[in-house]
Amino acid sequence: MPLDLNKLDHLIAVAEEGSLTRAAARLHLSQQALSTSVRTLEREVGVRLLERTSGGVTLLPSGAALVEDARVLRGVAQSALRRARRIGRGEREMLRIGHTPAVTGGEVSLLLRHVAVTDPELAADAHQRYPGELTAGLLAGDLDLGLCRGMSPAHGLARAVLGEHRISIGVAADHPLAGRESVALADLSEQTLVVWGRPGDSGYTDLLVGHCRAAGFEPRLERSTLQGTPPVTHVIGTDRVAFLTEPPGAAAGGAVRVLALQPPVFVPLHALYAPHLASTNRDAFLDAAQARASRHA
Incomplete structure (x- = not known):
């Protein structure tokens, strides 16, 4: 029996809400109708998917596996509809890019300019997304490409460097280190470092912590409260230190001083994408970007 995408959507909502009541409200269904839909899906699959308790519902391993694949299937279906409509209407394909705060808008623009040398017809739309939003957008087919650093690809996604x-x-600018041209990682052992994600939840933060440990110290971390603003601005008016990918020199109108790290330390630029979704622009972008990276390696 073929899977019903509506029933899969119902299961996803229950999994995300952890409650039949909240999921029913989100889906604008009665709780009875939603419960019937999920039980019907369980009969069709042939195994139990949920554990029902007085405190709510939790996914069984079988349910968790089906939800992972259901998100992929839903994205394929939505992407297929959008692609058919675009082609039928004669509309231009747009490369929809999301990037985490770890990748600046300037870096995205520079990368697009480099790719445009080999693909001058490329049309792109780029916006910042937090890691969870980036993953959800890629799986749903709302984004073609996600630029990040250190994020592990979710089920259904692939990653390229x-x-x-x-x-x-x-x-x-008034920090005690501001008068220096460069610093070593070990010089930061007594500093508080501003990060944008918590260790364990952010692949980029984990990368940075790993570099500090390799330099011989456990970093003191503080999660920035200025989410959504350019990373270079997060140290203004503070005694904190931030890891950036900006070039050394004055920044933020002179309010920030950017120092070189010696010896040099590098972090990867990753692209996440859903390989099962068709996108000519995405494939051309990845080919051009990876070819350029190989030439500059």
């Missing part, structure tokens, strides 16, 4: 960037250090 597009190159690497050299890390620098950002401090406020």
Whole structure:
């Protein structure tokens, strides 16, 4: 029996809400109708998918596996509809890019300019997304490409390396380190480092922590409260230190001083994408970006 995408959507909602009541409200269904839909799906699959308790519902391993694949299937279906409509209407294909705060808008623009040399007809639309939003957008087919650093690909996604960037250090203009041209990682052992994600939840933060440990110290971390603003601005008016990929020198109108790290330390630029979704522009972008990375390796 073929799977019903509506029933899979119902299961996804229950899994995300952890409650039949909340999931029913989200789906604009009665709780009874939603419960019937999920039980029917369980009969069709032939195994139990949920554990029902007085405190709510939790996914069984079988349910978790089906939800992972259901998100992929839903993205394929939505992407197929959009692609057919675009072709039928004669609309131009747009490369929809999301990037995490770890990748600046300037870096995305520079990469697009380099790719445009070999693909001058490329049309792109880029916006910042937090890691969870980036993954959800890629799986749903709302994004063609996700640029990030260190994120592990979720089930249904693939990851490619597009190159690497050299890390620098950002401090406020009146910081004690601001008068220096360069610092070593070990010089930061007594500093508090601003990061944008918590260790264990952010692949990029984990990368940076790994570099600090390799330099012989356990870093003191503070998660920035200025989510969504350019990373270089997060140290203004503070005594904190931030890892950046900006070039050394004055930044943020002179409010920030960017220092070189010696010896150099590099972090990768990753691209996440859903390989099962068709995108001519995405494939051309990846080919051009990886070819350029190989030439500059």
